Amino acid sequence: MLLSSYLDAQTIYFEASPKTKEEVYSEMVSRICRIHKLPSCGKKLLDMILARDAVSTTAYATGISIPHVRMDGFNDTLISMCFLSNPIDHDGIPIKLVILIITDTSSSKLYLNIVSALLKLSKDTEAIAKLNQVKDGHGIIQTLKQLNITVKDKVTIGDIMIAKPVSVLPEATLRELSNLMSEHKVAGMPVVDKEMNYKGEVDVLNLLKVGIPDYMLMMDHLGFLSNFEPLEKLFATQDVKTVKDIMSTEDEPLKSSDSIIEAVFEMIQHKKRLFSVVDNGKLVGVITAMDVFKKVFKA
Known part of the structure; x- marks a missing residue:
């Protein structure tokens, strides 16, 4: 399945001003909660994301951060993306792309496969350069379709090693x-x-x-x-x-x-x-x- 299939243009945005990690997360939560009904929203959802962040880092050396939360009573997978003009510091790593994933408690396999696709994308400098040239959510989705970024069906050792x-x-x-x-x-x-x-x-x-x-x-x-x-x-x-x-x-x-x-x-x-x-x-x-x-x- 194409990665673009999991995206909604309304939850993709571009931040030109300097922001903290918490401010970026808060805006992503706000955008998701405006168009989706979740078991938890607002500050409660933000606190859940930050609590998960505290367990282990979600920042990667390629300059991408993938915070996520799994919640009971939610049978869907939502993704929000934020492209940052000014990198945020996340555990000492400068992050220019934050991708928030919200899914249900039984979707570890899907979550890992999405993360695997995102990490593969983050290592492709040409693909990232193309995405950075786009300035709207619909354009990001269209570019990802053209790049043919897919989410695998099987989680392998190579995905987590x-x-x-x-x-x-x-x-x-x-x-x-x-x-x-x-x-x-x-x-x-x-x-x-x-x-x-x-x-x-x-x-x-x-x-x-x-x-x-x-x-x-x-x-x-x-x-x-x-x-x-x-x-x-x-x-x-x-x-x-x-x-x-x-x-x-x-x-x-x-x-x-x-x-x-x-x-x-x-x-x-x-x-x-x-x-x-x-x-x-x-x-x-x-x-x-x-x-x-x-x-x-x-x-």
């Missing part, structure tokens, strides 16, 4: 690996060569296991130890051993075209919270259990 994730080379030392984990605040990452060919995964448990001798793994517990002596091996070898020495290669990565439920199944089946996403042998992203929780369950 982390693209361009932090990764590490097989030749990196364990010290370099631990520094990457600390710098990016991650507990695991894909292993790739210089051409981004996928080689495996490595996580903090692989790293810590270097300091635990094999014979200790056969013991029921290590409560009798009172010092860090076993881990001294890790400290002593972190500039000698490499990622290749400790990485895992057993688990198959996922594909960007795989469904979300496939990702959830693999996470539960393998007791893993992170999976690499690989297309044609190349790393394209990672998906985590928290991505599914935040972007699907809590969307």
Whole structure:
């Protein structure tokens, strides 16, 4: 279905004056509530949108913000768009296009597919330039029709994955690996060569296991130890051993075209919270259990 099919020219507007995020949201709510009957409107609806914003950011690095709210007793999907001459600051990101989505509580799939289409659009600089040349709502809808921006039927891993994730080379030392984990605040990452060919995964448990001798793994517990002596091996070898020495290669990565439920199944089946996403042998992203929780369950 075309993205333009979800739009109404009356809820698309252009703001030339400097505004705050709250002022932009308020105007969008006002325009929607003038022509649609919703279970909640006015300040109550605005508060719902701001409360959802407080849970996790709706701003994206491409300069687009997609606030949204899902409400009970509402069987429709409404979209309002605001093109800003003066960017608003949203969590440190300058935003020039705000797109508000209002939908019902059971439409996570549709919402995610609309967001996916909007994010794809926001990365197309030529398409955005064409939209910025238009100065009325009907023109925006017509331009989107001409651009043939479609909303997919299926939500895939590619729609919610982390693209361009932090990764590490097989030749990196364990010290370099631990520094990457600390710098990016991650507990695991894909292993790739210089051409981004996928080689495996490595996580903090692989790293810590270097300091635990094999014979200790056969013991029921290590409560009798009172010092860090076993881990001294890790400290002593972190500039000698490499990622290749400790990485895992057993688990198959996922594909960007795989469904979300496939990702959830693999996470539960393998007791893993992170999976690499690989297309044609190349790393394209990672998906985590928290991505599914935040972007699907809590969307």
